[in-house]
Amino acid sequence: MITRRNFIVTTGLAATAVLAAPSFAFSMKKREIGLQLYTLRDELPKDVKATLEIVSKAGYSNVETYGFSIKDQFWGLTPKELKKILDDNGLKAVSGHYNLGSFLYDGNTAELLASIEAAKILKSEFLTVPWVDEPFRKSIDDYKKIASRLNEAAKLCKKEGLKLAYHNHDFEFQKHDQITGYEVLLNETDKDLVFFELDLYWVIHSGNDPLKLFKENPGRFKMWHVKDKDKKNNDFNTEIGSGTIDFKPLFASAKRSGVVHFFVEQENNFAVNSFESIKTSCDFISKNLI
Template identity: 40%
Template sequence: MAYDNSTFRQQPQLPDKQKRQFLQLGALGLGMAGLGLTSLPLAATTTTAKVVPGLQLYTLRDLMAQSVADTLKLVAGVGYTQVEFAGYFDQTARQLKSIIDSEGLSAPSCHQPLEALQQNLDGVIEQALMMGHQYLVLPYLYEAQRQTLDQYKALAGFMNQAGERIKAAGLQLTYHNHEFEFIQLSGAMPYDVLLNETDSNLVQMELDLYWVIKAGLNPLDYIAKHPGRFPLWHVKDMDSNGDFADVGKGVIDFKSIFAKASQAGLKHAYVERDHTDNKIETIRQGFSSLSSLLA
């Protein structure tokens, strides 16, 4: 399913059973022994690689809607030290920065909808600087925004302009792909338009490995053709039916992709799963698998 930008506006409700479990976690703070989390080592002790395991918080959006502070405590308890925000859930940047600092977390990047970049770029930049973000990521295009190749060309032009202002503030604009960018329009691939018609210094890419493979393409081909262009990755796995799977439990050959991490220019890798029935197991499994890949 496509990225849900409504995360920035609504607070979904958890099923009663899951909500009770989460409230218990909040009451216990870091008392994660019943979930086996206390036995997990911290990220700093699991890999000496420059890139460390991160978590895209869209994976936990339902929990974030219930309690941002408790969710981030949970994430830190698993061992993550880096997160990527997908919405601030009615928190101010100052409030969020205080929370992540208290949990020993950093947030190198944040997803921001196209509308926010178009209508309030100065405000987005101000928030990003307060949060300590290094990357602002355009995460998704609504269907009406991606009907024609000309729309993608216009988007490339906008991203160059916005990217220049973002770069001047010491930040980097980045674009996150789904599957639809790899469906040809007027004889051309929209993703190629975005790559070729944007300045690589002003617009870089967050490579969602699952969606590239879902589209029937190979991420290694893009890395070879555009080295250094992919500083951010979303690491999510695929089951044998083409649906989502926990990282390391599916069929994607991550080892061959991570072997080219340096060529890609990888700086931050985030575990993500768009939909999961067991959020805690998903982020635990993701942390373990990504730690091994980065070791």
């Protein structure tokens, strides 16, 4: 974030930057880089404290959690215990992936309510739905039902000071009767209540263009997953800046997207190990994209 400096110098620099690339006004205000902790799913359950220390030292200030359940909480830690470790390392869990149990399918709110409580304790801004099981997304009617459930969950989240988001993979872009599931989710959810976390890799992997989505649905994509496609095997991830995705035009359109948080994620194909990879990705973003 730009600090207060000499008024004339600051104003001149800011004006020049906005005239040259107005969409990059976002990056002047938001320099926080986030990590989806699923990237470290092999390391995190073994030693949460040591892993989060490494995340902080790698340059990240935000994280997105995963894996919460009523039974196991966060890898055996209560939300309060996890919050303490995050605080000790200067990390903020601004979002979390919560599976919500069977809520999307049968409306059972037990896991949803527990997830909301956990997200509140972590002082998160977003509660994010990460996945829809295959048997429940086979038709347009299935997606309409999911959209309706998302609206319901979003209302409960809003009452508790949270925002609901939906994270995509590639299956949402499959067509059913000439319309994609993702179009249904965008059109059938309340745009003031349900937001979207756009996984840039999966959008591109499905053959679609994030920039087109930004143009057609401005402001709805409040979060991104930033992960690159391996040059040799596009089914694999790689460190940011090492693959085939050109992130510069995407970050240049951040304002149109509406993005307020983004998270590095790498699910596989680490160059050396996952800790080295998250550092490489963070360094590239810091030096080249924001």
